[in-house]
Amino acid sequence: AVFKPENVEDFYELGEVLGSGHFGQVRQVRERASGTSWAGKFLKIRKNACSRLGLDRSSVEREVEILQAVQHPNIVTLKDVFESRAEVVLILELVSGGELFDFIAEKENLLENEAIDFMKQILKALTFMHSKNIAHFDLKPENIMLSDKVSPHPNIKLIDFGLAHLFYQGEEYRSTSGTPQYIGPEVINNEPLSTAADMWSIGVITYILLSGLSPFQGDSDEETLKNIIAMKYEFNARYFSTTSSMAKDFIEKLLVKNASERMTAEECLLHPWIKPITRKQAANRNRSSINMKN
Ligand SMILES: Cc1ccnnc1
Numbered sequence: 001a002v003f004k005p006e007n008v009e010d011f012y013e014l015g016e017v018l019g020s021g022h023f024g025q026v027r028q029v030r031e032r033a034s035g036t037s038w039a040g041k042f043l044k045i046r047k048n049a050c051s052r053l054g055l056d057r058s059s060v061e062r063e064v065e066i067l068q069a070v071q072h073p074n075i076v077t078l079k080d081v082f083e084s085r086a087e088v089v090l091i092l093e094l095v096s097g098g099e100l101f102d103f104i105a106e107k108e109n110l111l112e113n114e115a116i117d118f119m120k121q122i123l124k125a126l127t128f129m130h131s132k133n134i135a136h137f138d139l140k141p142e143n144i145m146l147s148d149k150v151s152p153h154p155n156i157k158l159i160d161f162g163l164a165h166l167f168y169q170g171e172e173y174r175s176t177s178g179t180p181q182y183i184g185p186e187v188i189n190n191e192p193l194s195t196a197a198d199m200w201s202i203g204v205i206t207y208i209l210l211s212g213l214s215p216f217q218g219d220s221d222e223e224t225l226k227n228i229i230a231m232k233y234e235f236n237a238r239y240f241s242t243t244s245s246m247a248k249d250f251i252e253k254l255l256v257k258n259a260s261e262r263m264t265a266e267e268c269l270l271h272p273w274i275k276p277i278t279r280k281q282a283a284n285r286n287r288s289s290i291n292m293k294n
Contacts, residue, residue, distance in 0.1 A: 003081040003082055004080065004083065005082075010032075011033070012030060013030045013032060039092040042087055043088045045057050045083075060088045062164075062166075063161050063164065066161050070128065070132065070134060070161075072124075074122070074125035075157065076145075079093070093157070096149070099144065099146075100118060115209050116274055119202075119206060121155065126199075127264075129198075135164060135167070136164050136201075138160060138163040140201065145157045145159055173193050174191065176188070180228075181204065182200075182201040183200070184200030184259065185257050195264075196260065198265075199254050199259075199263060199268070200254060200255065206247070211236075213239050244273070246273035247273050249271075249273065250271050250274070
């Protein structure tokens with residue numbers, strides 16, 4: 001793929017750093033022609049295959065290809081791509097509401113209902129991506145952002161498709177990258193992966209959203225990975241006493257060792273926790289609150 005060879009600064013004024021990660025850094029940028037603000041993701045490209053620093057250009061091409069394939073209201077949109085000798089710059093929709101977990105932490109009494117509203121949006125994005133045989137493979141609280149901080153029902157935006165993968169028919173794909181707390185057993189065991197790996201991460205994220213605890217986290221990454229392989233997690237009564245049984249059932253149907261037995265994103269949207277079958281169930285859900293003691 002050929003990206004724009006022009007200098008990104010001829011078209012965008014660089015602003016503050018919004019975040020940085022394994023890839024490089026994200027800065028707020030202002031489009032000179034329109035004054036509109038965007039997010040510029042500056043990716044360092046390695047000069048030759050031997051060098052350790054920077055990303056392979058092909059992996060950047062993959063991220064661009066995937067972002068162009070997944071246009072959805074709950075997924076960050078890609079507007080432009082510039083390339084200089086040593087870096088590629090993705091011009092992305094500016095998502096300025098911060099991370100989902102910061103939003104939850106700041107709120108007062110957050111009902112399960114609001115958690116469900118967020119989860120529904122995440123599941124709609126995943127249903128869309130998975131229907132195109134695209135897996136995110138790095139779902140975690142930092143990559144679930146809010147469109148803005150002001151509206152009472154902010155929109156969810158999935159970001160960072162740097163580890164995402166488009167599955168070709170019958171193709172086998174293995175990878176052991178991802179963040180220990182959120183990866184499934186099949187990732188740790190370097191087994192062939194599928195979109196079901198994202199659903200394990202959704203189980204972990206839901207558990208944290210409702211309790212503030214991370215289900216498998218140990219004192220080290222090694223211990224965390226051991227806990228995942230051993231399926232060692234519990235709903236500690238001190239943190240889950242106010243959590244509805246439907247919420248626990250939702251999590252239990254995602255934290256399943258056998259990836260093919262996990263709920264898909266589509267099935268999650270039909271689960272009674274997300275889609276109540278009776279008015280009584282909906283009322284019951286309202287009485288449950290997110291644990292904010294810790
Ligand atoms: C961090 C970030 C990424 C993409 N868009 N806005 C903000």
